[in-house]
Amino acid sequence: MPEKEDKKLEDILRLIELCKSVQSSSVNPFEVDIKEKLMMLKKHLPEWQLIDVMLKDSEALQQLVGIVRLQDQWIKHRASSLYIDPMLLELKIRLLTREDLADSFVKCWHPVAQVDQLTARGLEKAFTYWRDLIPLSERFRDGLGNYAVAPGQLNFDELQALNIFTKEEFETRLNAIHGELVQKAAGGEMDYRRFIGAPTFEETAVRAYLVAFVVTEGRATIRVDPLTEEIFLSSTDGPAGTETKSVAIAIT
Amino acid sequence: MSTGDGERALLERKMRKALQVLILQRGRNPGVKGWEMKRYLGKDYKTILQVLSGDLKQLGMEVHEVPGIEGTDDSTRFLLRFRESPTLSEAESAGFRIDDLAVLASSIAMINSRQGRVGRKELETFLREKFPRWRVDYSLERFIKRGYLDQDEKGLLRIGWRTRAEVDEKSLMTLILARGEAAP
Numbered sequence: 001m002p003e004k005e006d007k008k009l010e011d012i013l014r015l016i017e018l019c020k021s022v023q024s025s026s027v028n029p030f031e032v033d034i035k036e037k038l039m040m041l042k043k044h045l046p047e048w049q050l051i052d053v054m055l056k057d058s059e060a061l062q063q064l065v066g067i068v069r070l071q072d073q074w075i076k077h078r079a080s081s082l083y084i085d086p087m088l089l090e091l092k093i094r095l096l097t098r099e100d101l102a103d104s105f106v107k108c109w110h111p112v113a114q115v116d117q118l119t120a121r122g123l124e125k126a127f128t129y130w131r132d133l134i135p136l137s138e139r140f141r142d143g144l145g146n147y148a149v150a151p152g153q154l155n156f157d158e159l160q161a162l163n164i165f166t167k168e169e170f171e172t173r174l175n176a177i178h179g180e181l182v183q184k185a186a187g188g189e190m191d192y193r194r195f196i197g198a199p200t201f202e203e204t205a206v207r208a209y210l211v212a213f214v215v216t217e218g219r220a221t222i223r224v225d226p227l228t229e230e231i232f233l234s235s236t237d238g239p240a241g242t243e244t245k246s247v248a249i250a251i252t
Numbered sequence: 253m254s255t256g257d258g259e260r261a262l263l264e265r266k267m268r269k270a271l272q273v274l275i276l277q278r279g280r281n282p283g284v285k286g287w288e289m290k291r292y293l294g295k296d297y298k299t300i301l302q303v304l305s306g307d308l309k310q311l312g313m314e315v316h317e318v319p320g321i322e323g324t325d326d327s328t329r330f331l332l333r334f335r336e337s338p339t340l341s342e343a344e345s346a347g348f349r350i351d352d353l354a355v356l357a358s359s360i361a362m363i364n365s366r367q368g369r370v371g372r373k374e375l376e377t378f379l380r381e382k383f384p385r386w387r388v389d390y391s392l393e394r395f396i397k398r399g400y401l402d403q404d405e406k407g408l409l410r411i412g413w414r415t416r417a418e419v420d421e422k423s424l425m426t427l428i429l430a431r432g433e434a435a436p
Binding site for chain 2: 024025026073078084085089092093096098099100101102103105107108110112113114115116117
């Protein structure tokens with residue numbers, strides 16, 4: 001678009017912004033010179049070629065109509081006895097005590113009298129709603145999974161009681177997973193999720209559980225990349241250093 | 253029964269019906285619109301409401317008309333309201349603190365002095381000179397919810413439908429100015 005047309009389009013965009021700002025504040029709408037703005041739009045109109053620019057032109061015209069409507073309201077309000085100079089009123093309010101203001105209000109206040117009642121129709125509607133209401137445990141199951149069982153924790157003794165682990169088997173499996181890590185990492189780091197990953201979710205969870213023990217014992221370390229949030233696992237020879245902290249990792 | 257007695261009985265029946273529909277809230281907001289009144293009472297509903305308002309005078313109540321946005325009879329809302337204003341202590345016992353009422357009085361006056369609309373932030377800044385910040389936020393929110401003030405999507409506050417129904421705005425402006433003159 002040539003520079004000259006750019007300038008004209010800018011005029012229209014500026015006009016739209018001006019009208020919007022006047023409409024969204026308590027600024028005097030007569031600050032906008034409607035005649036001048038209309039002349040400007042009229043002058044530019046035959047020169048527009050693009051449909052997008054023509055749409056902007058019509059938007060500007062619509063905004064000007066909004067300003068004219070505000071000017072109409074402004075005159076009507078000013079002509080009514082409700083109009084008081086805002087500066088004078090602000091000064092009066094500052095001078096008055098809270099009690100004076102509250103007393104002025106109640107002297108002009110005529111509260112509405114009404115009765116809130118429960119109708120037969122309302123009662124029927126409430127009954128239907130309650131009857132058709134799905135229990136909380138089932139309501140969000142599709143969207144958020146099973147809400148009936150809250151997530152909890154199992155310690156090693158409970159796992160033993162459930163016959164998931166025996167003490168001997170646990171030690172053997174800890175050593176096995178550590179050996180696997182030493183082999184796969186080969187003195188370097190390995191992606192945590194790739195390491196614990198297994199064909200089934202149950203097996204993945206068991207591997208994650210075992211890795212957590214290996215890390216706690218100081219035989220491996222976990223590093224989280226703060227930028228990519230990738231988690232890396234590496235084998236260590238000695239016990240864990242002095243600066244240790246817990247990391248919660250979700251397994252899906 | 254003579255024709256006169258029949259007409260009187262009909263009028264009384266319609267007045268009872270009018271009182272019933274005015275007292276029992278049907279929609280979200282209180283009051284009954286003109287077209288609904290016409291359906292319940294017939295085309296001479298305005299006369300019936302005038303007679304009812306006269307009868308309710310003894311009980312300290314009146315039927316009040318709030319003109320609708322369209323300015324037509326059908327859009328006019330009719331409400332039952334107290335003819336006499338409550339005292340400050342009665343207002344307090346109805347759950348309004350003096351500070352709340354002072355915030356509302358200032359807000360209504362401010363909006364009216366600014367051609368019927370004022371930015372919420374502008375009003376808050378002004379009110380915070382006189383009231384604590386939390387009180388201003390709490391009161392404005394409460395009065396918007398109750399329909400005393402109306403806030404649009406641009407954050408501009410206007411006079412709400414309940415203020416139009418319950419408050420004599422002209423008297424409020426006059427009283428605030430008159431009290432200001434009496435102040436030292």
